[in-house]
Amino acid sequence: MKILVCISKAPDTTSKISFTDGDTRFNEDKVQFIVNPYDEWYALVRALELKEAQGGSVTIVSVGGNDLDPIMRKALAIGADDGARINLNATDAFQTAAEIAAYAKDKGFDLILTGKETIDYNGSQVAGMIAEILSLPYVSVASKLDVSGSLATIERDITGGTEVLECALPVVISCAKGMAEQRIPNMRGIMAARTKPLQVIEPSGAQALTKVVKYQLPAEKGAVKIIAGDQMDELVNLLHTEAKVI
Amino acid sequence: MSVLVFADSHNGKLAKSTHEIVYYGSQIAAKIGGSLTVVTYGSVENNSLTMLGNFGASKVLVNKSVNTDNDEQLTSLAAEAVKFTGAKVVIFAFDQIGKIVAPRLAARLGAGLVAGATALPEINHDSFTVSKNVFSGKAYATYAIHSDMKIISLLPNSVKPVSSSGSASVEEFSPALATPRVRVKEVKSISSDGIPLPEAEIVVSAGRGLKGPENWGIVEDLAKALGAATACSRPVADIGWRPHHEHVGQTGIAIRPNLYIAAGISGAIQHLAGVNGSKTIVVINTDPEAPFFKAADYGIIGDAFEVLPKLTAAVQKFKASN
Ligand SMILES: Cc1cc2nc3c(=O)[nH]c(=O)nc-3n(C[C@H](O)[C@H](O)[C@H](O)COP(=O)(O)OP(=O)(O)OC[C@H]3O[C@@H](n4cnc5c(N)ncnc54)[C@H](O)[C@@H]3O)c2cc1C
Ligand SMILES: Nc1ncnc2c1ncn2[C@@H]1O[C@H](COP(=O)(O)O)[C@@H](O)[C@H]1O
Numbered sequence: 001m002k003i004l005v006c007i008s009k010a011p012d013t014t015s016k017i018s019f020t021d022g023d024t025r026f027n028e029d030k031v032q033f034i035v036n037p038y039d040e041w042y043a044l045v046r047a048l049e050l051k052e053a054q055g056g057s058v059t060i061v062s063v064g065g066n067d068l069d070p071i072m073r074k075a076l077a078i079g080a081d082d083g084a085r086i087n088l089n090a091t092d093a094f095q096t097a098a099e100i101a102a103y104a105k106d107k108g109f110d111l112i113l114t115g116k117e118t119i120d121y122n123g124s125q126v127a128g129m130i131a132e133i134l135s136l137p138y139v140s141v142a143s144k145l146d147v148s149g150s151l152a153t154i155e156r157d158i159t160g161g162t163e164v165l166e167c168a169l170p171v172v173i174s175c176a177k178g179m180a181e182q183r184i185p186n187m188r189g190i191m192a193a194r195t196k197p198l199q200v201i202e203p204s205g206a207q208a209l210t211k212v213v214k215y216q217l218p219a220e221k222g223a224v225k226i227i228a229g230d231q232m233d234e235l236v237n238l239l240h241t242e243a244k245v246i
Numbered sequence: 247m248s249v250l251v252f253a254d255s256h257n258g259k260l261a262k263s264t265h266e267i268v269y270y271g272s273q274i275a276a277k278i279g280g281s282l283t284v285v286t287y288g289s290v291e292n293n294s295l296t297m298l299g300n301f302g303a304s305k306v307l308v309n310k311s312v313n314t315d316n317d318e319q320l321t322s323l324a325a326e327a328v329k330f331t332g333a334k335v336v337i338f339a340f341d342q343i344g345k346i347v348a349p350r351l352a353a354r355l356g357a358g359l360v361a362g363a364t365a366l367p368e369i370n371h372d373s374f375t376v377s378k379n380v381f382s383g384k385a386y387a388t389y390a391i392h393s394d395m396k397i398i399s400l401l402p403n404s405v406k407p408v409s410s411s412g413s414a415s416v417e418e419f420s421p422a423l424a425t426p427r428v429r430v431k432e433v434k435s436i437s438s439d440g441i442p443l444p445e446a447e448i449v450v451s452a453g454r455g456l457k458g459p460e461n462w463g464i465v466e467d468l469a470k471a472l473g474a475a476t477a478c479s480r481p482v483a484d485i486g487w488r489p490h491h492e493h494v495g496q497t498g499i500a501i502r503p504n505l506y507i508a509a510g511i512s513g514a515i516q517h518l519a520g521v522n523g524s525k526t527i528v529v530i531n532t533d534p535e536a537p538f539f540k541a542a543d544y545g546i547i548g549d550a551f552e553v554l555p556k557l558t559a560a561v562q563k564f565k566a567s568n
Contacts, residue, residue: 013496013515017384037497092389094352094359119496119519121380121387123361128317128349137427138317140346153431157491158315158342159256159442161435167428177497178490209358213375214388224529224539229548232560235528238544240564243526245505246448246472 001056001147001169003047004109005080006100006126008062009071010036010119019215026120026215035071038115038175040078045180046145047113048079054147056110057081061103063096065089069198076193077185083198091208093121097129098206105134110169111152116141116176124174131172139165143178248280250333251303252324254315254343255288262445263339265301267400269407270366271337272302277369278335281305285327285419287312287320292416299414301407307331307419315343316426321350326421328355328395338399341444348399358391364404382496382519403502403523443492446475448505451494451521453479455510455531455550459487464554465509471561477501479511495520507557509550513538530554 011017012032020027034040047058060075060083062068072083086103090096104112112134114127124140131138143162144155147169154165154173185193227235239246251271253264268284275282282302286295287309295306307330309323324347328336336351338344340362352359360376364386367376373390376398380387443449450469456462462476469476476492483493494501496516502523509530511517518541521527529542530553539545546553 011381013382013519017381019385041497092358093349093361097349097353119382122382122500124345125349125352125359125361128346129353131317132321132350132353138346138350139428140317141342154428158433159444161433163430164432164434165428166431171428177493209352209356209393210360210389210391212387213390215380216377216386216388218384218386221541222543224542224545226545226547229546229553230556232553232556233563235544235546235557236560236564239505239526239528240568243505243543245526246561246564 001050001054001110002108003051003056003058003111003113004104004107005039005044005047005058005060005075006062006112006114007039007044007060007072007075008036008115008118009033009064009068013119017217023215024213033067033071035074036115036118038117040075041182042175042177042179043113043115044075044078044080045183046175047111048183049180050145050147059083061086061100063088063090063099072198073193074185076196076198077189078183079189080196082196084201085198086201086203088203092210093123093125094129094210095206095208097126098133099203100126101130101133102204102206103201104130111147112136112170112172114172114174116174127172127174134172136170136172137167138172139167140174141176142173143176145173145175145179247278248331248333249275249278249282249335249337250327250331251282251284251337252327252344252347253284253286254339254341255286255290256315258289258291260286260290260294261339261341261343263341263400263402264298265407266402266405267337267339268298268301268303270400270405273366274335274337274369275302283307283327283331283333284414285323287323289313295416296413299412300409302412303414306414306416308416309419309423311420312423314426314430315346316428317346317350318424319426320347321354322424323421324351325354326423327419330419330421334395336397338397340399340401344399348397352397355395356393357395357397358393359397359399360389360391361399362401363398364401366405367398379523383522401502441473441475443475443477443494444499444501446501446503448472448474449477449501449503450474450507450509451477451479451511452482452509452550453511454481461551462488464551464558468507468554468558468561471558471565479517508538509554511538512536513541
């Protein structure tokens with residue numbers, strides 16, 4: 001089985017968020033970047049488990065500049081076989097998806113896995129767009145994935161329950177909690193990752209359709225109102241008359 | 247120029263945020279001087295469809311034969327409705343269906359998509375911009391959409407729909423649709439008579455401070471008194487004290503209820519990422535230094551084992567007299 005896993009970077013959640021260039025750019029200075037958790041913990045690890053059980057290969061792909069190399073090396077250290085970086089600082093999800101689709105097009109991947117969303121822009125867009133461009137079926141927010149022969153069985157949470165789905169390969173799947181358990185790369189993996197092939201590919205020329213023109217921090221929250229533990233009637237009263245939520 | 251709203255339905259009922267997206271779409275239609283059409287599917291009662299007129303729809307197209315939430319089938323339904331109406335702006339809810347269909351439709355039509363918008367777009371003769379939350383709610387970004395065709399999915403709970411009198415005409419809409427390649431094999435429903443967490447207006451949540459699963463009775467009592475759903479922090483779901491679908495935060499689900507009550511949760515940034523869109527936050531914690539107090543509107547420095555039952559009693563008293 002040939003599996004492609006889409007890997008993106010994300011600022012560590014504890015990072016301080018600030019902007020530069022007249023609030024038109026995210027200030028990456030002093031920001032610690034990590035592998036987007038959904039991509040690493042769920043998509044990548046499940047891909048590796050499937051390969052270990054059934055044979056095949058796991059390729060990672062990222063769209064971005066060379067600042068992505070450490071992120072991709074980490075994914076290789078966890079166990080991916082090889083990687084391709086499409087050398088473009090993409091402006092939006094469509095441009096990212098179009099580049100990944102152009103790369104994946106004739107390579108015969110059986111599964112294309114992504115994370116459920118990137119934790120910085122929270123769009124949940126890239127996977128569906130890749131599926132559409134490649135005319136493949138798409139299952140979002142999967143919490144379980146099994147493959148038998150050329151048939152994938154997928155579970156996902158829906159309002160009030162879980163849905164079990166079936167689909168012939170190839171298929172695009174976005175992965176969420178439940179898929180797999182996080183793996184910490186070991187020393188051997190880290191050493192091996194240094195020599196694994198990481199190809200740099202020039203972009204195909206897909207255009208973005210949207211662009212961020214301004215960033216803004218939310219208004220500061222007012223100070224917390226402290227209420228004594230035996231004044232719960234007072235709290236209920238405030239929730240009713242002041243906050244107007246009950 | 248007209249606006250199309252794609253309203254998803256489930257078991258014969260329109261999705262919860264339908265009124266919000268119809269109202270939102272009607273505000274855009276008014277701005278650009280066009281009419282608003284809604285497209286939906288399934289066995290939704292006619293009554294619920296005509297009353298979308300109250301929120302600004304002039305026409306509702308309904309496809310009665312679609313009965314699953316298949317990505318390709320729904321995308322072709324949306325694409326056919328775009329063709330039929332000539333709409334230049336399409337609105338979705340940023341919910342499970344919207345997250346599947348909007349990106350596919352965007353790629354099909356070459357339309358710029360802003361996913362998870364939180365406010366109405368600013369429309370000028372040469373620009374179309376709309377804002378959304380980024381960095382897990384820690385900032386807003388304003389996006390410009392360059393393409394001629396534009397798609398917005400609206401974060402639930404972002405606008406308050408205002409209703410007026412109006413009634414929409416309902417038309418059956420049965421174009422040829424794509425055949426689903428993903429098949430639904432089975433639906434397992436969770437046996438819970440409670441309120442689904444993503445839809446709840448009030449959520450009572452607890453963390454490791456509750457010490458063990460046997461102590462959740464006081465959390466459930468308060469939830470019951472308030473008509474609330476229950477949630478939990480990640481470690482609590484990981485150690486199996488609570489089911490996984492209750493886990494909120496960066497790696498669980500993100501919610502935006504009107505009222506979020508957190509007991510025995512420290513307020514780690516990854517937890518806040520899933521709840522900081524809540525309108526009002528109440529925090530109960532023994533530690534006055536707990537980071538959650540910085541994100542709270544009301545705080546009680548105290549023992550959840552004492553405070554929760556008192557709060558439940560106060561809520562019951564309030565409900566009985568109102
Ligand atoms: C990449 C990543 C992703 C993560 N994603 C999530 C996520 O999605 N959701 C999430 O929740 N966490 C997430 N976490 C974990 C997060 O960092 C915290 O560890 C977690 O939220 C802590 O859970 P807690 O508040 O229940 O427990 P603790 O941090 O142990 O806090 C317990 C709190 O209870 C208080 N307390 C103790 N006794 C009482 C009492 N009797 N009455 C009242 N208060 C009491 C204590 O003062 C303390 O503040 C993530 C972490 C990482 C690294
Ligand atoms: N620049 C990128 N390079 C590779 N994969 C990406 C990139 N951006 C997003 N993805 C993938 O698409 C998923 C969803 O991203 P998003 O649509 O931005 O929420 C992520 O979890 C990744 O798997």
